[in-house]
Amino acid sequence: MAKQIRKLRLPGEISQVRAACDFIVEVAQDAGLGDDGVFQCQLSVEEIFTNIVEHGYGHDGGDKSIELVCEISDDMLVISLIDEAPPFNPLSLEEPDPDTPLWERDTGGWGVYFVRQYMNDIRYKLENQKNHLILEKKIG
16 A cells, blocks of 8 residues: 555644544544554544643644644554644653552643553654654554
8 A cells, every 4th residue: 555644734722622533533444443543543642632732732722723644554554743832742751650559640641651552652853843743553
């Protein structure tokens, strides 16, 4: 299969999370991922998109956007979330410890932790003053 690229640009608003997830579900299904893989991609995009809106844009991203760029190849789905928030690498945060008792856990950092568990690779780059969070999911 030749590499396919699919893109969607959405306003940086919490009301757009559903549209982002619907897009990713369709792309992941078209890529040939099974139900678990589709769910993991959807949950990962939901978490990252929400984090961008809440933390990057401070719930004030109506004049900004979040772009989803998906590359499908024979054995890999690569999902890039690109935003205009101030530069921030969420992978630089200390990972929470899942062995810590619930009542002693901090509230933050768990979303990125679960994205790391669901995806085969996750990386960050700053390019043209935009944050790029790149998620990779193996197909098959």
